[in-house]
Structure formats: C-alpha cells, structure tokens
Amino acid sequence: MAVQPTFAELLAKCQRSAVHLEMRDGYMLDDPNYLAWRNGERPVPGSRPEWAHPWYEMVGAVISRGGSVRRARIVSEPISDYVRFEYDTTDVCNITAGEAVRWLPRRQASDLPLPGNDYWLFDDGIVLFNHFDGEGNATFRDTSSDPAVVELCRHAFEAVWQRAIPHHEYRPA
Template sequence: MSRGTVAQISDSEFDQLLTDFEHSAIHLETRDAYGTATELPHMAQWAAGEPDDLEWLQGWCVTLREHAAAGRSVRRARVVSEPLSDYQRWSYSIAGPMVDAGEDIRWIPRRLVSSIALPGNDFYLLDDKLVVFLHYAGDGLGTGKTTSTIPGDIQLCRNAFEAVWALAIPHSEYKPV
C-alpha cells in the first residue's frame, strides 16, 4: 500500500490544479484574515467606502462557471470568529458573484467547531485524492503550498470538511455578526 507523497508546489502549479480537477474541489478556510497582493487593494477600497466593480474576480468566476457546466462541484466552508473581522466582512461582501458562478460557499461560527478535529492549515481537497495545504504568515500573507497524497491527510481533511459542512450556513442564509 502506498504511503503517499508530500511536495511543495508553485502558485502556477496550484492554479493549474484548481483548473484540472475531475469531479470535486472542497476548500476549508479557518483564518480570520488573509492578505494577497490581488485582494489587499480591493479590501482597502471597500474599507474606504469606494466602489469596486469586482472585475479582478471575473477570471475565477469564469473558471467556476466552467466547472459547473462540466458537472464539477466547488465547495468552500469558512470558519469565522464573530463578530467578523474586517477581512471576513469584506469577503462576505464579494462572495455573491462566486456563488452565482457555481461555488457553494458556507459560513460557520468558530464557536460551533470546538468539537471538530481540524487540520493545522487551510486546504483544498481535490477529487478526494490530493490535498493542497495552504501556509500563511501571522499577518495572513501566503508563504507556500504543499500537496499531500498521504491517506491519513486525505481522510483528516475529508472528515474535517464534511463535519464543518454539516453545520455550516449557506451564504444566502448567513447573516454576518
């Protein structure tokens, strides 16, 4: 029986994985704040009360529509502290186009996951056979990505996600606190 492998991947390899999966992508987010070079300027606009046409998000929305048309599912669960951080309030405000494009986004207050065993890092699980762990610095900036095919990692991530998902609130029903 194979023990699986672990490898670091580049951003471009990660982007390709998010395009090439066959059936399903599940994504668990557990941090209250993130920061990417793409997002930070748009979050600053939001914080200043300035409009954002969300054009920068359209590439991901096109990918989501392609996945949906091909019968592939994309689900994201966000474990959040309440009241929401500024980042999560902004994230909530821009989630509509992604949901409309086919991503099922759900929210769960952190207090509801106390009894769920969660991996130490956010992750994507692709086709129930490849985990991509996302690594972050304390300020929320990404520091790298690691893939794993280790069966125990896959099982932990699948079980954690499904336990969170069972309690999570669909985006259209979640009311930010």
C-alpha cells in the same frame, strides 16, 4: 524535491469536486480589492467585477465538467473587517462563479478535528495546504496525496459543511 503543482493546475485537472476550508479571520490585508472595500467601495448586487473574471473562468470550467466547488469558512464572531469584506463580496465573486459557500461560527467548531492549515481538496485525492504568516500573507503551499491526510481533510470539510450555514442564510454577528 518535486515541483509542486500550482493551484490553477490542480483546479484545471479537477473533475468531480473541489472543496476549500478557510479558518483564518484575515488574509492578505494589502489586497487592493480589500483596501478598496475598506475605502467604501461595495460590490453592486448582480454585477460581475472585472477583478473576479479569472475566478469565474476557473470555477466555471470545473462546473462545466460536471464538478462542484464548495467553500466553508470558520469565522470568529463578531467577525473581523476582512471577513466582512469576504461576506460582502461572496455573492458577486464566489456564488456568481458557481461555488456553494457556507459559514460556521468558530464557537460551533470546537469539537471538530481540523487540520492546522487552510486547504483545498481536489477530487478526494490531493490536498493543497495554504500556509500564511501571522498577518495573513501567503508564505507557501504544499500538497499531499497521503491517504490519511486526504481522509482527515475530507472528513473535516464534511463535518464543517454539515454544521455550517448557507451563505444566503448566514447573518454575521
């Protein structure tokens, strides 16, 4: 069995585009940043929290090479606490890093063909699937460069992106 490249390795090699489709309503509910948010800590608009600095560096490297990083989130409404946390931290984490982020209410995605797992697609050539247990904990990742899988993920992301609402326009229910 071949060794799977890590997310960081794939993003470091990315030249043109990295897209991420998130379809769950909760992830890693024991994340210290989420727990701090649940305890009332909120990001300061315009700040660059220390915990996000590695993300700024990784995304910034793609942007500096002329690439783009886009993230689309399919969410149930009313949104979960975890999705509210993501929404509240998107400006200081994702947008500040250089990502474009959009939100699609799940009821507007019913007729879209979507892969069964969240994924990253790098340079329209390799897909990194993220697998989670029922509680949102990451269990493993695997990659595919199969042209049919890449095309499914590329098409799914673009279909979601077309319908999705830009972060600064989205008002969660």
